[in-house]
Amino acid sequence: MNAVFKQRPALCEADIVQAATLLMLDCGYSAMSMRMLAKTLGVHAGSLYYHFPGKVELLEQVLSSVLQRRLDDWKVCKPKRRGALENLNAFVLFHLQRSSAFANEERLFERELRHVDDGLQTRLVALHGRYLGALSEIIVQGIRHGQFQVCNIDLTSQCLLSMISGVIKTVGSVNAMDRSVTESIAMLCRRLMQTQ
Structure with missing residues (x-):
């Protein structure tokens, strides 16, 4: 498979919420960014906005x-x-x-x-x-x-x-x-x- 099109993990709201909860527990809501969350999940930050407006x-x-x-x-x-x-x-x-x-x-x-x-x-x-x-x-x-x-x-x-x-x-x-x-x-x- 071409490296440009490598497969990304499937993303569901429950996974996002769980990862966000852990990050917020660790560093707080204000310090957590959507980019940080996306990096934790191994996805692009923009894909999070498909599930949550903000x-x-x-x-x-x-x-x-x-x-x-x-x-x-x-x-x-x-x-x-x-x-x-x-x-x-x-x-x-x-x-x-x-x-x-x-x-x-x-x-x-x-x-x-x-x-x-x-x-x-x-x-x-x-x-x-x-x-x-x-x-x-x-x-x-x-x-x-x-x-x-x-x-x-x-x-x-x-x-x-x-x-x-x-x-x-x-x-x-x-x-x-x-x-x-x-x-x-x-x-x-x-x-x-x-x-x-």
């Missing part, structure tokens, strides 16, 4: 894939037919484990979301809302069974998720997985909502 749209897809994987992982780990207290414990443990295991991805989302314009943020906000919705469902279940008492379900979900995420930032990923820490956080979440 770098911002690629970032939106990277962040969407991070959020979608988190939501999909929860659906797999979510206990089947359990009570609200058990489901809350499972959610707290899941979020601590997932956020510890994929701490870089969580930080990527927090750090790079500011680069996505308001129009593209809609999908990201919806995906994050679905994850928050899973926690809200647990709270609603607890209210129905007289185990929880809260004034604002959505605000409570956001506060609990922020608190759980804050534990990882405060004590570190490794320490957050200590059983005494996970049990303490789950107990605190329950006590913040339980009826007296």
Whole structure:
């Protein structure tokens, strides 16, 4: 085969997103260029624009894939037919484990979301809302069974998720997985909502 027409690797959006995620984790969104990404993939930079109109749209897809994987992982780990207290414990443990295991991805989302314009943020906000919705469902279940008492379900979900995420930032990923820490956080979440 002529060297000018040598075969290039087939390119799909999933490969681009995966490579872009790794580059953004390594050097950040601002430092990553489409040329750098193309070189990593072994293709011409122009071929990336066939899949994504620009770098911002690629970032939106990277962040969407991070959020979608988190939501999909929860659906797999979510206990089947359990009570609200058990489901809350499972959610707290899941979020601590997932956020510890994929701490870089969580930080990527927090750090790079500011680069996505308001129009593209809609999908990201919806995906994050679905994850928050899973926690809200647990709270609603607890209210129905007289185990929880809260004034604002959505605000409570956001506060609990922020608190759980804050534990990882405060004590570190490794320490957050200590059983005494996970049990303490789950107990605190329950006590913040339980009826007296």
